[in-house]
Amino acid sequence: xxxxxxxxxxxxxxxxxxxxxxxxxxxxxxxxxxxxxxxxxxxxxxxxxxxxxxxxxxxxxxxxxxxxxxxxxxxxxxxxxxxxxxxxxxxxxxxxxxxxxxxxxxxxxxxxxxxxxxxxxxxxxxxxxxxxxxxxxxxxxxxxxxxxxxxxxxxxxxxxxxxxxxxxxxxxxxxxxxxxxxxxxxxxxxxxxxxxxxxxxxxxxxxxxxxxxxxxxxxxxxxxxxxxxxxxxxxxxxxxxxxxxxxxxxxxxxxxxxxxxxxxxxxxxxxxxx
DNA sequence: CTCGACTCCTGTTAGC
DNA sequence: TGCTAACAGGAGTCGA
Numbered sequence: 001x002x003x004x005x006x007x008x009x010x011x012x013x014x015x016x017x018x019x020x021x022x023x024x025x026x027x028x029x030x031x032x033x034x035x036x037x038x039x040x041x042x043x044x045x046x047x048x049x050x051x052x053x054x055x056x057x058x059x060x061x062x063x064x065x066x067x068x069x070x071x072x073x074x075x076x077x078x079x080x081x082x083x084x085x086x087x088x089x090x091x092x093x094x095x096x097x098x099x100x101x102x103x104x105x106x107x108x109x110x111x112x113x114x115x116x117x118x119x120x121x122x123x124x125x126x127x128x129x130x131x132x133x134x135x136x137x138x139x140x141x142x143x144x145x146x147x148x149x150x151x152x153x154x155x156x157x158x159x160x161x162x163x164x165x166x167x168x169x170x171x172x173x174x175x176x177x178x179x180x181x182x183x184x185x186x187x188x189x190x191x192x193x194x195x196x197x198x199x200x201x202x203x204x205x206x207x208x209x210x211x212x213x214x215x216x217x218x219x220x221x222x223x224x225x226x227x228x229x230x231x232x233x234x235x236x237x238x239x240x241x242x243x244x245x246x247x248x249x250x251x252x253x254x255x256x257x258x259x260x261x262x263x264x265x266x267x268x269x270x271x272x273x274x
Numbered sequence: 275c276t277c278g279a280c281t282c283c284t285g286t287t288a289g290c
Numbered sequence: 291t292g293c294t295a296a297c298a299g300g301a302g303t304c305g306a
Contacts, residue, residue, distance in 0.1 A: 089301080264300095
């Protein structure tokens, strides 16, 4: 290969690890199953959470194999053949890299691959590797992460579970949907896309959602996650390109409103989201 | 218990 | 053109 084609990535990196991204990491991680770990790299102590220091990780991983890759919300769980389970959170900018290929979005931060962004890695006896790459260090790895605080997974939540997650709450609807202890897996981009599709204002008190609206929300939640997963990421929503100052509703042309809800920037259509 | 505000982190970008 | 401050957001903590 003589010429390196240098593709400049324009704009803010848009592929934030929400449910679709982590699900694709999970599938990728399946290619790392049943391979014996012979080395680990933990260059960033900050990235090791819940007391999972280098020594504990080495003891749990060296000579062992991952036997299953599960996901709850945005948490990836790699079960080890014996002992604790490895938990991986990707924060805002994390990606999973197995055997040198990028996980979900090769363009995220590509082509720059600062080696310092590799916060955690295991090497296999066949020469391959599993690497967690996270420029902004908001992710982390842990052993036996506490999953009891996570709500039902957004991809498979039932209507009654969703109703229970919203019932009686005075918090804004979107804030409740972003609360991982209520529903696991919804991030800021999916929340905006979902509420736009369902025609619901992010500011509505969660407990004010009527049974009809709840059914609509439930239906659009499943569809939105399926759509975005099929399209390749949470940034592929119909609303995405308009999430900016001066952006207009793709449905009715109304200028979008920007609000801060649950501490997150929210773009929504005051015309049809009520 | 619930909920909002604040904090962590650092690459990117808007604005001077 | 170069610099700086604001911004992005998942998750944990804290206080009202």
